[in-house]
Structure formats: structure tokens, C-alpha cells
Amino acid sequence: MKRFGLISVPYLWLLALFLVPFLIVLKISLSDTALSIPPYTPTLDLSQGWAGIREWWAGLDMENFTWLTEDDLYWKAYLSSLKIAIISTVLTLMVGYPIAYGMSRAPDEWRPTLMMLIILPFWTSFLIRVYSWKAILSNEGLLNQLLMNLGIIQEPLIILNTNLAVYIGIVYTYLPFMVLPIYSALERLDESLLEAAEDLGCSRFTAFWLVTFPLSRQGIVAGSFLVFIPAMGEFVIPALLGGSKTLMIGKVLWEEFFSNRDWPVASAVAVVLLLLLIVPIVLFQRNEEKQREAEK
């Protein structure tokens, strides 16, 4: 009984904060839009008893999901989000791996400081940090001023309001999520493994490629999912840094909710996004489990 009580706490937490909200969103996605408060029908009226429930159930349909397949805006937005998420995950990996590697090879007394530098940006509001990129990347921004003053360019580079700005924003924001798991994998790496590889005829580079890299694979996979999953549904970064051509499902979702006030369609978009993300989330969980098993 005591054990049950202990286990039930996290389950109740998940139930209250994940499952219940999801079911509410799911229900709205099956409803029809209406000019009322809340802006959809049907609403459950329990005062009518059993008949009320039956009427409510009859009012639910898959119309909104059908709509998602009919208007090409949605699947284009999903595809575009997928593309942006994949590209920015790869970019984050390319930037994050050398940082994690450098940290793991740094002298012991330096490591806490380096770790701090990675975590420090989190102490400032995410919104402010993304906004400041506007100041850096805009046509009259710091970057262009610097490059023009140095005489490297004559015309300002157009970065803001392009996909490039979105990539920069995502790489910057999610970098710690990539660096930390890779660092933790590299830090555990026994130095003598590399010496053994060299002793057996590897150059430094092949030793890295044959030993270090495969042994940090699980960190890479974990970091990539931690970047990919939130990047897929990202809204703030494309909204602030991306242009009108940047199509991401997060933006579409926002517009459905707040511009169109079409809650049911917006909910359907959210449900589909969640279903799409279940695949990488399950893969991520499996990777974590494998890692735990390997450590036993």
C-alpha cells in the first residue's frame, strides 16, 4: 500500500499535467468552431443527464483533421518545420560537439567555470535573449556595423527575417541541450582507451574516430533529440527572427488560435504535432534506456 502511494505521486502528476490537458485539447480538436465563450461547440451539459452526454458525443467529429489534409498550408508547414528542425539539429551538433569535446579535455580546475558559461545564459529570460539577436542581426545591427566598419562588406547582410536567422536563434538557444549530454559522455571516457588505440597503431585522428566518437554516440543521440523535439514546435524564434516566408507549424498554430480564433483547428494542429513527435520521443527514451543498461 505504501509502495503504491509512492508510485502514484508521479502518476498523478502526469495525469493532472499531461494527460488531462491533452484530453481537453483532443476534445476541442473534435469540436466545431462557434461564436461563443468558449469559442467551440458542443460543450458538455451534465444538468441534462444521460441525454446531455449523448448529445455532446454526437457533436464530435473528425472534420478538423480532414481539413488539415485539404489545405496544403498545414502539411507544408509540418514539412518545413521538420526541415528547419533537422537542419538546426545538425548545426547545433556541429557547434556543440567541439565545445563539449574541448570542455572534457580541459584541465579539471577549468571545468566548473566552462560548465557555468554554458548554463549562464539560462539565467536571463529566453525572450530577451532572442530579442537581442534582433539587435545583432538586423540591417543596422551590431554584426553588420562591425563588418562594415572593418571594411569586410560594403552592403549590410540581410540575415534578420530569413531562415538563417531562425537557424542562428535555434542553435544559440538549444546549444546547452546538445553540449551537456555529449560532455557527460565524453567526460566519462577513460583516457587510457585513447592511449590503447594509439598504442595499437591509430593516429590521433583515427583514435578519435574509432573510439571517442562511437563512445559519445549516446550523448549525441540524446542531445540531438533534446534539440530536435522542441525545435520542431518552436514558435518564438521563427516569430521574432524569421520572416514572412519562414513557415513553421508553431506559427500556424498561433495564428489559428489568436488571429482566426479557430480553437478546434488549432487543437487539431497541436494533436497532429504531438503524434508526429511521439516517434522521436519514443526513440529518445529507448536510447536513454540503452545507456542505462550499458552502465550497469
Place this chain on the structure above:
Amino acid sequence: MSDAATAPVSVFAPWEDAQAKPLIQFQNVTKRWGDFTAIDDLSIDIYTREFFALLGPSGCGKTTMMRMLAGFETPTEGTILIDGQNVAAIPPNKRAVNMMFQSYALFPHLSVADNIAFGLKRDKLPKDQIAARVEEMLSLVQLNRFANRKPHQISGGQRQRVALARSLAKAPKLLLLDEPLGALDKKLRQDTQFELMDIQEKTGTTFVIVTHDQEEAMTVASRIAVMDHGKIIQVDTPSKIYEEPKSIYVADFIGDVNLIKGNVSRTGDGHASIAWAEGQPDLTGISHQDLPIGSAATLAVRPEKLSIYTSRPKDQSNVIKGKVLDIAYLGNMSTYVIETPSGDLIKAQIANTRRIHRRQITWEDKVWLSFTDTAGVVLDK
């Protein structure tokens, strides 16, 4: 027939042969890290097919010596020659030297067979040749059944053998073993010591082993270098190191020993005697050092070289009178701690060839100890 009978039994001792060419030569090698001197002007020759042990307490520089041979460290001064070639500029991956690491350093993401094949693949050997060599190595260490297991799926003893097989796979001229048996329990360690000697003999590889376990060094090595503070104190065969230590440090480091302090009373004929206590006759032992009469000296004698008597023995040269203070029963032998009238404690070790109730010596008994003139060594100070 008569030739064979008269020919001397060939003993493996290239270090006594002035013609023999050493495989490894350390020439005045010094290694410093800042103020710390790990290796101090060290010179030593090691010969082909030797099983050479570097023995010493931790921090004595033995691991540094080994890492310099592998190429992971470079000497600050002096030269290291392998097969007559100065190796200073040769990186570890280009040396015909392989190392078995203390932690084994097995690649956790590769199977046993792939671990063994790792070095062979770097040499770009044809696939079938690699497979044959891996198979051969697996048989050598009797792990054929475990070829496809990952390192974390086998036992510590098996991992040790995989590490050995991996380091031998490339048939190196020289194999370095860094505390190879340190992680094994005692029983397994003893079995593995013999296995190691077997494999060394079979493959004909020169082994240099680093260990702090003197018993291990004694068992496996053809020669032992006892090290301390970056210097080699003595290099000799295990029996010489044990029977004829050249310094108190070596005598004390290897095995159990009684160190009896006194002053030199008589020398000559390769022997020396010391006066050591009022009312006790002088003690005589072997001496290769030139000790002036009257100088302070120490007689080192192993406990098992002592005999114990219940009455004063006749016709014995080195006799010590005392009483039994302690008896430690070790099963195969017993250690008696004898207190002399002057308060010195001397250990004697007697094999228990008889059942315990048949022996008559017990606590507080008056006893006499004695040993022959060749049993002990008289050393400086």
C-alpha cells in the same frame, strides 16, 4: 651422449654474455616534470626474450619508464634505444611495442574479437589473415567461446586475458604490462602468473612488467629491477635479489627479513662478522662490500634460514639466545618471534612438517636460534 652429459645446462642469462646485444637500452635517461624528477639518470639494458620486472613502491618511476618505452612520454635527457634505434622521435602508433594497460582499456563498444582485431585492422591486413590471427589469439588465451561478447559481459579474469591477447596480436617485439594482474583476486592472480610465463615462452616476446607486488615479480621475472625515487637500486635475478640483496632497502622491500644492527668485527674471505649485542657471540654472513672494521653494519637474514633449538646447539657458528615471545601459525609454517636478552626481536620461520601437537616449543620457552655463515648478508649501515 657423453657430450650432452658434460655440456653445461644452458641457462637463459644474456645479461652475463658480453656479446649479447640488448633489445632495450636506457642511456642516462632523466624525466622531470617541473621540480619533480620521476626518473633520475637511469641506465639499464634489457635483452630479447627477457621477462623483465620493474618493481618498486608507487611513485618510484616504474610506470614512467614503461610509458617512455611505449612512447607516451619522452625523456627530458638521455636516450632510449630499442633494437639499436633511438626511439625519441617515433610516436606510439609507429613503435613495434604494445602495452597492456592496468585498466585493460578494452574498447567497450567492440566485441572481444573486434578488440583483438583492432590493431591488426590498423595494419590494413587482408580480412582472412586478421580472422586467422584473432582465432589464434583467442585460442592462446582460451576465450574462443567468448569472441562475440562485449567486455562488460565477461569476468575480470577474462577481460585481463582479452587485454593480453589484444596486445600480443600484432606480435610486438616488446610487450609492456602495467600491473597486469593488479585487479585480480589472489587465487586467480597466481594461476594467471603461470599462464603469463607460459605465453611469454610460447610467443618468445620480450616482456617488461611493472608491478608493486614483489611476489608477482619473483614468480614471473627473469630479472627484477628494484626501483626507488627514480633510480634502479639493484637489477638481478629473483634468487639473487632475494638471497643477496645489495642494500638494506632491497633486503627489506623483498620478503620478510631480520635486520640485525651491529659493528663490523672481522672481515675477509667474502664474509664479515658483526658484534651486535652484549653477551651474544658475533654473527657472520656473506659480504661483497668493503666494510672497514668497527663501522656500523647490518646483517640481513631471512626468517626461514633460521633454525630453532630447545638447547644450545653445538658446532653452529651463529647462535642467538632468546625466549619465545609470539607464535604465528600460518598453516604450512609457523613464525616464531624470539626476544633476545637485549630486547631485539628476531623472527624465525619453521615449516610445519609435523602435526601441531607433536611440536614442543611454546610461549616463554628459552630457545636458541642459529643459521649458517652463508645464510645472511652483511650490508653497509
